[in-house]
Amino acid sequence: MIKTDICVIGGGSAGLSIAAGAVQMGADTVLVEAGKMGGDCLNYGCVPSKALLTAGKVARSWKKSPEFGVNYEAPAVDFQKVHDHVKAVIADIEPHDSVERFESLGVKVIQAPGQFVDAKTLKAGDATIQARRFVIATGSRAMVPPIEGIENVPFLTNESVFDLTDLPKKIIVVGGGPIGCELGQAFRNLGSDVSIVEMASIMPKDDPDLISVIRDRLEGDGISLLEQTKVLSASKTVEGVSLRVETNGEQREINGTHLLLAAGRIPNLEKLGLEAAGVNYERQGITVDKGLRTSNRKIYAAGDVTGGYQFTHMAAYDAGIIIRSALFRLPAKVSYNAVPWVTYTDPELAHVGLSETDAKKQGVQYKVLNWSFADNDRARAERRTEGKIKVITSQKGKILGASIVGLQAGELILPWGLALSKGMKIGDMANVIAPYPTLSEVSKRVAGSYYTESLFSDRVKKVVRFLAKFG
Numbered sequence: 001m002i003k004t005d006i007c008v009i010g011g012g013s014a015g016l017s018i019a020a021g022a023v024q025m026g027a028d029t030v031l032v033e034a035g036k037m038g039g040d041c042l043n044y045g046c047v048p049s050k051a052l053l054t055a056g057k058v059a060r061s062w063k064k065s066p067e068f069g070v071n072y073e074a075p076a077v078d079f080q081k082v083h084d085h086v087k088a089v090i091a092d093i094e095p096h097d098s099v100e101r102f103e104s105l106g107v108k109v110i111q112a113p114g115q116f117v118d119a120k121t122l123k124a125g126d127a128t129i130q131a132r133r134f135v136i137a138t139g140s141r142a143m144v145p146p147i148e149g150i151e152n153v154p155f156l157t158n159e160s161v162f163d164l165t166d167l168p169k170k171i172i173v174v175g176g177g178p179i180g181c182e183l184g185q186a187f188r189n190l191g192s193d194v195s196i197v198e199m200a201s202i203m204p205k206d207d208p209d210l211i212s213v214i215r216d217r218l219e220g221d222g223i224s225l226l227e228q229t230k231v232l233s234a235s236k237t238v239e240g241v242s243l244r245v246e247t248n249g250e251q252r253e254i255n256g257t258h259l260l261l262a263a264g265r266i267p268n269l270e271k272l273g274l275e276a277a278g279v280n281y282e283r284q285g286i287t288v289d290k291g292l293r294t295s296n297r298k299i300y301a302a303g304d305v306t307g308g309y310q311f312t313h314m315a316a317y318d319a320g321i322i323i324r325s326a327l328f329r330l331p332a333k334v335s336y337n338a339v340p341w342v343t344y345t346d347p348e349l350a351h352v353g354l355s356e357t358d359a360k361k362q363g364v365q366y367k368v369l370n371w372s373f374a375d376n377d378r379a380r381a382e383r384r385t386e387g388k389i390k391v392i393t394s395q396k397g398k399i400l401g402a403s404i405v406g407l408q409a410g411e412l413i414l415p416w417g418l419a420l421s422k423g424m425k426i427g428d429m430a431n432v433i434a435p436y437p438t439l440s441e442v443s444k445r446v447a448g449s450y451y452t453e454s455l456f457s458d459r460v461k462k463v464v465r466f467l468a469k470f471g
């Protein structure tokens with residue numbers, strides 16, 4: 001029997017942040033992890049996907065090189081070595097999330113699945129744990145969509161795709177969200193034939209204006225994008241897999257050597273004993289209030305398992321809220337008005353705050369400001385002029401949201417998040433001194449465009465001419 005201040009179930013992005021924070025602030029902390037420390041992000045998500053994408057970018061770079069007067073031949077991809085590179089990146093980060101590190105911080109780590117037996121008690125392996133506060137941070141996994149015959153075909157998910165040691169000849173990706181588009185592009189750049197099948201439009205949570213830039217790039221690079229397309233059934237073939245799909249009422253077969261499912265996520269709720277613990281949940285995740293407490297006030301939930309924003313940085317954000325509430329008894333509450341997200345395709349797509357669609361839905365009076373990467377000297381020098389920034393402000397110039405598609409959009413979004421969380425006005429961004437020539441200038445210029453009409457108006461011209469008369 002272990003009695004502790006805080007017991008965290010799940011050692012992924014959310015659980016590790018909470019455990020590390022809690023123990024370093026003096027709380028007796030137990031961490032229960034059923035699988036690999038680091039969870040999805042380190043082992044099957046952010047880290048391997050970015051490592052694979054980078055390998056893909058390197059493989060593709062030769063195509064652009066003649067534009068710079070540099071010629072080299074198409075690369076030979078050794079996929080076993082690409083695999084090794086991905087695993088080496090994971091191994092490099094692993095110590096930070098390891099049992100050894102957490103134990104050295106003072107956390108008691110139990111490597112077994114955790115299950116509540118009543119409202120106050122968790123069983124994990126041989127241990128019975130009673131904690132003043134529990135945190136459920138068991139994450140999510142790839143959903144297997146209800147496709148006829150899917151149980152009879154071999155398929156990959158984010159948990160198995162990074163174990164491939166041979167480059168797929170032809171990979172069909174089901175799901176055109178960020179994960180599907182990122183992995184589809186990575187495999188295409190490395191030399192696979194790629195089809196992405198998406199029921200709606202690709203990346204449906206982002207601004208359609210900006211997505212068109214990504215769509216052009218994916219299709220331009222030879223990915224077959226099947227949008228508004230439903231997968232009806234799947235069957236095994238000698239080569240691999242065949243899918244029967246339907247687009248606008250028309251059916252056809254598409255074939256591949258590999259099938260990757262990236263059609264959404266489901267929370268890891270099974271076998272947690274939630275009923276015994278008195279924790280309510282729905283299909284999309286554990287129900288939490290704004291303080292991330294569940295229906296059992298002594299149990300919190302954080303990260304993907306709540307079905308909210310499923311990003312590593314949001315899991316870490318949840319951790320901060322829970323630490324303030326559970327350890328310091330402060331009335332901490334989540335605020336989602338400045339949540340950023342990035343899709344790491346090339347070009348990247350980044351967003352924070354209110355989108356134009358949200359503004360319309362909420363009946364907010366708003367202004368839209370646009371600035372193109374084609375008008376940015378650094379983007380010209382890099383020959384990467386595809387892309388734009390779009391900013392939503394109130395009528396009085398308060399910054400409400402920003403979206404960027406283009407080179408390094410993910411790096412460019414940060415000041416907009418700061419502006420939102422500090423309630424800044426567009427003038428604050430317009431007045432900043434941006435170093436020249438940087439891509440960051442797009443932020444200053446788009447902000448400046450708010451004033452173009454009034455600044456270069458007939459009224460201003462009259463005032464300037466009038467004042468000139470006084471010498």
Ligand SMILES: Cc1cc2nc3c(=O)[nH]c(=O)nc-3n(C[C@H](O)[C@H](O)[C@H](O)COP(=O)(O)OP(=O)(O)OC[C@H]3O[C@@H](n4cnc5c(N)ncnc54)[C@H](O)[C@@H]3O)c2cc1C
Binds near residue numbers: 011038046139305310
């Ligand atoms: C391919 C891919 C790419 C991604 N890329 C990005 C990105 O670029 N940026 C970004 O912000 N996010 C990205 N994400 C999302 C990100 O990985 C998740 O939002 C994040 O990992 C969620 O953290 P978590 O702690 O909630 O869950 P997880 O990281 O999944 O951790 C949950 C842990 O709980 C353990 N567990 C489950 N059940 C039990 C149990 N009963 N007892 C004990 N332990 C249990 C699991 O083994 C797991 O280790 C990506 C996801 C995928 C799949």
